[in-house]
Amino acid sequence: MTMIFIGKLMMSSVIDVNSGIDIPGFKIHQCDAMSLLKETLSNSIDLVITDPPYESLEKYRSIGTTTRLKNSQSSSNQWFDIFPDDNFEELFIELYRVLKKNSHFYLFCDQETAFKVKSIAENVGFKFWKPLIWDKMKMGMGYHYRARYEFILFFEKGKRKINDLSIPDILSFSRVYKGYPTEKPVELMEVLIRQSSLPGEKVCDPFMGSGAVGRASLKNARHFLGGDISSDAYQLSLSNLKNETFELLGK
Protein backbone atom coordinates (compact mmCIF):
# COMPACT_ATOMS: atom_id res chain seq x y z
CA MET A 1 0.00 0.00 0.00
CA THR A 2 1.28 3.46 -0.84
CA MET A 3 0.10 6.88 0.28
CA ILE A 4 1.52 10.18 -0.86
CA PHE A 5 0.19 13.65 -0.22
CA ILE A 6 1.20 16.82 -1.95
CA GLY A 7 2.18 19.83 0.11
CA LYS A 8 3.14 19.99 3.76
CA LEU A 9 1.95 16.48 4.47
CA MET A 10 3.75 14.85 1.59
CA MET A 11 6.04 12.74 3.74
CA SER A 12 3.26 11.52 5.95
CA SER A 13 2.60 7.82 5.84
CA VAL A 14 0.03 7.74 8.60
CA ILE A 15 -2.73 9.97 7.29
CA ASP A 16 -5.40 8.01 5.50
CA VAL A 17 -6.92 9.42 2.32
CA ASN A 18 -10.26 8.49 3.91
CA SER A 19 -9.71 11.13 6.58
CA GLY A 20 -11.15 13.81 4.30
CA ILE A 21 -8.18 16.19 4.45
CA ASP A 22 -8.33 18.37 1.35
CA ILE A 23 -4.81 17.93 0.14
CA PRO A 24 -4.61 16.08 -3.15
CA GLY A 25 -2.81 12.79 -2.88
CA PHE A 26 -3.04 9.15 -3.69
CA LYS A 27 -3.37 5.81 -2.03
CA ILE A 28 -2.86 2.73 -4.18
CA HIS A 29 -2.83 -0.99 -3.55
CA GLN A 30 -1.78 -4.10 -5.38
CA CYS A 31 -4.92 -6.14 -4.88
CA ASP A 32 -8.06 -7.54 -6.40
CA ALA A 33 -10.70 -4.90 -7.17
CA MET A 34 -13.28 -6.59 -4.97
CA SER A 35 -10.94 -6.64 -1.96
CA LEU A 36 -10.14 -2.96 -2.42
CA LEU A 37 -13.82 -2.06 -2.59
CA LYS A 38 -14.84 -4.32 0.29
CA GLU A 39 -12.32 -2.50 2.48
CA THR A 40 -13.57 0.93 1.42
CA LEU A 41 -16.15 2.71 3.55
CA SER A 42 -19.72 3.05 2.29
CA ASN A 43 -20.58 6.49 0.83
CA SER A 44 -16.94 7.58 0.82
CA ILE A 45 -16.08 7.99 -2.89
CA ASP A 46 -17.12 10.97 -5.05
CA LEU A 47 -16.45 9.50 -8.48
CA VAL A 48 -15.54 6.14 -10.04
CA ILE A 49 -13.89 5.94 -13.44
CA THR A 50 -12.77 2.46 -14.36
CA ASP A 51 -11.73 0.25 -17.24
CA PRO A 52 -11.97 -3.43 -16.29
CA PRO A 53 -10.43 -6.10 -18.54
CA TYR A 54 -13.80 -7.37 -19.79
CA GLU A 55 -14.12 -10.85 -21.28
CA SER A 56 -14.60 -9.81 -24.90
CA LEU A 57 -11.14 -8.17 -24.96
CA GLU A 58 -9.69 -11.66 -24.59
CA LYS A 59 -11.85 -12.95 -27.43
CA TYR A 60 -10.59 -10.31 -29.87
CA ARG A 61 -7.05 -10.81 -28.69
CA SER A 62 -7.22 -14.58 -29.23
CA ILE A 63 -8.47 -14.19 -32.81
CA GLY A 64 -5.78 -11.63 -33.46
CA THR A 65 -7.82 -8.50 -34.22
CA THR A 66 -6.21 -6.63 -31.36
CA THR A 67 -2.63 -7.41 -32.20
CA ARG A 68 -1.34 -4.36 -30.39
CA LEU A 69 -2.48 -6.02 -27.17
CA LYS A 70 -0.41 -9.17 -27.64
CA ASN A 71 2.68 -9.80 -25.63
CA SER A 72 5.54 -9.15 -27.98
CA GLN A 73 9.31 -9.29 -27.93
CA SER A 74 9.38 -5.52 -28.39
CA SER A 75 7.17 -4.87 -25.39
CA SER A 76 7.82 -5.61 -21.76
CA ASN A 77 4.12 -5.47 -21.07
CA GLN A 78 2.40 -8.66 -20.06
CA TRP A 79 -1.24 -9.11 -20.97
CA PHE A 80 -3.46 -9.02 -17.89
CA ASP A 81 -6.10 -11.29 -16.37
CA ILE A 82 -9.66 -10.94 -17.59
CA PHE A 83 -12.52 -9.89 -15.30
CA PRO A 84 -15.36 -12.38 -15.99
CA ASP A 85 -18.74 -11.00 -17.10
CA ASP A 86 -20.37 -13.04 -14.31
CA ASN A 87 -18.57 -10.88 -11.71
CA PHE A 88 -20.01 -7.54 -12.87
CA GLU A 89 -23.05 -7.71 -10.59
CA GLU A 90 -20.90 -8.09 -7.47
CA LEU A 91 -18.61 -5.31 -8.71
CA PHE A 92 -21.51 -2.91 -9.32
CA ILE A 93 -23.05 -3.67 -5.92
CA GLU A 94 -19.77 -2.68 -4.26
CA LEU A 95 -19.28 0.40 -6.45
CA TYR A 96 -22.81 1.55 -5.63
CA ARG A 97 -22.15 1.05 -1.92
CA VAL A 98 -18.85 2.97 -1.80
CA LEU A 99 -20.04 5.89 -3.93
CA LYS A 100 -21.55 8.89 -2.15
CA LYS A 101 -25.24 9.54 -2.63
CA ASN A 102 -25.00 12.04 -5.50
CA SER A 103 -22.19 10.85 -7.70
CA HIS A 104 -21.18 9.57 -11.11
CA PHE A 105 -19.64 6.33 -12.38
CA TYR A 106 -17.98 5.91 -15.79
CA LEU A 107 -17.25 2.46 -17.21
CA PHE A 108 -15.00 1.94 -20.23
CA CYS A 109 -16.06 -1.01 -22.39
CA ASP A 110 -16.83 -2.22 -25.90
CA GLN A 111 -20.30 -2.62 -27.43
CA GLU A 112 -20.57 -6.31 -26.54
CA THR A 113 -19.92 -5.66 -22.84
CA ALA A 114 -22.09 -2.52 -22.84
CA PHE A 115 -25.19 -4.45 -23.87
CA LYS A 116 -24.53 -7.05 -21.14
CA VAL A 117 -23.74 -4.75 -18.24
CA LYS A 118 -26.17 -1.85 -18.65
CA SER A 119 -29.12 -3.69 -17.11
CA ILE A 120 -26.95 -5.24 -14.38
CA ALA A 121 -25.87 -1.76 -13.27
CA GLU A 122 -29.45 -0.48 -13.42
CA ASN A 123 -30.64 -3.41 -11.30
CA VAL A 124 -28.25 -2.51 -8.50
CA GLY A 125 -29.55 1.09 -8.48
CA PHE A 126 -27.55 3.15 -10.96
CA LYS A 127 -29.31 5.40 -13.43
CA PHE A 128 -27.88 4.94 -16.91
CA TRP A 129 -27.62 8.25 -18.79
CA LYS A 130 -25.92 7.40 -22.06
CA PRO A 131 -22.80 5.96 -23.64
CA LEU A 132 -20.13 8.57 -24.28
CA ILE A 133 -17.82 7.87 -27.18
CA TRP A 134 -14.06 7.99 -26.89
CA ASP A 135 -13.02 8.75 -30.47
CA LYS A 136 -9.43 7.53 -30.85
CA MET A 137 -9.08 9.69 -33.97
CA LYS A 138 -7.43 6.88 -35.97
CA MET A 139 -8.66 3.47 -37.08
CA GLY A 140 -7.52 0.39 -35.23
CA MET A 141 -7.89 -3.32 -36.00
CA GLY A 142 -10.98 -5.28 -36.97
CA TYR A 143 -12.72 -6.91 -39.91
CA HIS A 144 -16.27 -5.50 -39.86
CA TYR A 145 -15.73 -1.74 -39.87
CA ARG A 146 -12.38 -1.07 -38.25
CA ALA A 147 -12.49 0.11 -34.65
CA ARG A 148 -12.05 3.81 -33.96
CA TYR A 149 -14.06 4.31 -30.79
CA GLU A 150 -14.74 2.87 -27.37
CA PHE A 151 -17.78 3.30 -25.14
CA ILE A 152 -17.70 5.08 -21.80
CA LEU A 153 -20.98 4.21 -20.06
CA PHE A 154 -22.18 7.13 -17.96
CA PHE A 155 -24.07 6.16 -14.77
CA GLU A 156 -25.37 8.12 -11.80
CA LYS A 157 -26.15 7.33 -8.16
CA GLY A 158 -28.75 9.81 -6.88
CA LYS A 159 -28.57 13.12 -8.72
CA ARG A 160 -25.48 15.12 -9.59
CA LYS A 161 -25.08 17.83 -12.22
CA ILE A 162 -22.21 17.69 -14.64
CA ASN A 163 -20.04 20.77 -14.24
CA ASP A 164 -19.85 21.97 -17.86
CA LEU A 165 -22.94 21.61 -20.03
CA SER A 166 -21.04 22.54 -23.18
CA ILE A 167 -18.98 19.32 -23.37
CA PRO A 168 -20.12 16.98 -26.21
CA ASP A 169 -20.71 13.24 -25.88
CA ILE A 170 -17.91 12.42 -28.31
CA LEU A 171 -14.51 12.95 -26.74
CA SER A 172 -11.64 12.94 -29.23
CA PHE A 173 -8.19 12.10 -27.94
CA SER A 174 -5.48 10.06 -29.70
CA ARG A 175 -4.83 6.63 -28.28
CA VAL A 176 -1.64 6.04 -26.27
CA TYR A 177 0.96 4.28 -28.40
CA LYS A 178 3.45 1.78 -26.96
CA GLY A 179 2.13 2.27 -23.44
CA TYR A 180 0.62 -0.18 -20.98
CA PRO A 181 -1.86 -2.51 -22.77
CA THR A 182 -5.11 -0.54 -23.34
CA GLU A 183 -3.66 2.55 -21.62
CA LYS A 184 -6.06 5.48 -21.83
CA PRO A 185 -5.04 9.13 -22.39
CA VAL A 186 -4.75 11.15 -19.17
CA GLU A 187 -6.38 14.13 -20.94
CA LEU A 188 -9.51 12.05 -21.60
CA MET A 189 -9.72 11.13 -17.91
CA GLU A 190 -9.28 14.79 -17.00
CA VAL A 191 -12.45 15.70 -18.90
CA LEU A 192 -14.49 13.12 -16.95
CA ILE A 193 -12.96 14.18 -13.65
CA ARG A 194 -13.64 17.87 -14.23
CA GLN A 195 -17.20 17.11 -15.31
CA SER A 196 -18.12 14.95 -12.33
CA SER A 197 -16.08 16.04 -9.31
CA LEU A 198 -14.67 19.07 -7.53
CA PRO A 199 -11.17 19.82 -6.23
CA GLY A 200 -10.52 17.93 -3.00
CA GLU A 201 -12.99 15.15 -3.83
CA LYS A 202 -12.05 11.48 -4.03
CA VAL A 203 -11.80 9.54 -7.30
CA CYS A 204 -11.45 5.75 -7.40
CA ASP A 205 -10.26 3.31 -10.07
CA PRO A 206 -9.98 -0.31 -8.86
CA PHE A 207 -8.52 -1.48 -12.24
CA MET A 208 -5.97 1.33 -12.60
CA GLY A 209 -3.44 -0.20 -15.05
CA SER A 210 -0.92 2.57 -15.74
CA GLY A 211 -2.71 4.94 -13.35
CA ALA A 212 -4.21 7.28 -15.99
CA VAL A 213 -7.21 8.09 -13.76
CA GLY A 214 -4.89 8.72 -10.81
CA ARG A 215 -2.64 11.04 -12.81
CA ALA A 216 -5.65 12.99 -14.04
CA SER A 217 -6.95 13.20 -10.44
CA LEU A 218 -3.68 14.64 -9.14
CA LYS A 219 -3.44 17.13 -12.01
CA ASN A 220 -6.90 18.38 -11.04
CA ALA A 221 -6.34 18.44 -7.27
CA ARG A 222 -8.51 15.41 -6.49
CA HIS A 223 -7.58 12.55 -4.16
CA PHE A 224 -7.06 9.18 -5.81
CA LEU A 225 -7.74 5.68 -4.49
CA GLY A 226 -6.57 2.98 -6.88
CA GLY A 227 -5.84 -0.69 -7.16
CA ASP A 228 -4.66 -3.31 -9.60
CA ILE A 229 -4.10 -7.00 -9.18
CA SER A 230 -0.91 -6.98 -11.22
CA SER A 231 2.44 -6.18 -9.70
CA ASP A 232 3.64 -4.62 -13.01
CA ALA A 233 0.61 -2.31 -13.12
CA TYR A 234 1.04 -1.37 -9.46
CA GLN A 235 4.73 -0.50 -9.96
CA LEU A 236 3.99 1.46 -13.13
CA SER A 237 1.17 3.41 -11.46
CA LEU A 238 3.35 4.12 -8.47
CA SER A 239 6.10 5.51 -10.65
CA ASN A 240 3.67 7.53 -12.81
CA LEU A 241 1.87 8.97 -9.78
CA LYS A 242 5.12 9.86 -8.03
CA ASN A 243 6.36 11.61 -11.18
CA GLU A 244 3.08 13.48 -11.47
CA THR A 245 3.40 14.54 -7.82
CA PHE A 246 6.96 15.80 -8.32
CA GLU A 247 5.95 17.69 -11.47
CA LEU A 248 3.09 19.34 -9.61
CA LEU A 249 5.35 20.26 -6.70
CA GLY A 250 7.84 21.77 -9.15
CA LYS A 251 5.24 24.13 -10.59
Ligand SMILES: C[S@@+](CC[C@H](N)C(=O)[O-])C[C@H]1O[C@@H](n2cnc3c(N)ncnc32)[C@H](O)[C@@H]1O
Ligand atom coordinates in the same frame (compact mmCIF):
# COMPACT_ATOMS: atom_id res chain seq x y z
C1 LIG B 1 -7.91 -2.43 -19.25
S1 LIG B 1 -6.62 -2.39 -18.07
C2 LIG B 1 -6.73 -0.76 -17.39
C3 LIG B 1 -5.92 0.23 -18.19
C4 LIG B 1 -5.97 1.61 -17.59
N1 LIG B 1 -7.27 2.24 -17.79
C5 LIG B 1 -4.91 2.50 -18.13
O1 LIG B 1 -5.23 3.59 -18.69
O2 LIG B 1 -3.73 2.15 -18.05
C6 LIG B 1 -7.30 -3.38 -16.81
C7 LIG B 1 -6.42 -3.61 -15.60
O3 LIG B 1 -7.16 -4.41 -14.67
C8 LIG B 1 -6.25 -5.24 -13.96
N2 LIG B 1 -7.00 -6.35 -13.37
C9 LIG B 1 -7.42 -7.53 -13.94
N3 LIG B 1 -8.16 -8.24 -13.07
C10 LIG B 1 -8.23 -7.50 -11.93
C11 LIG B 1 -8.87 -7.68 -10.69
N4 LIG B 1 -9.60 -8.78 -10.42
N5 LIG B 1 -8.73 -6.71 -9.75
C12 LIG B 1 -8.00 -5.60 -9.99
N6 LIG B 1 -7.35 -5.38 -11.17
C13 LIG B 1 -7.49 -6.30 -12.12
C14 LIG B 1 -5.22 -5.64 -14.99
O4 LIG B 1 -4.00 -6.00 -14.36
C15 LIG B 1 -5.12 -4.36 -15.84
O5 LIG B 1 -4.04 -3.57 -15.41
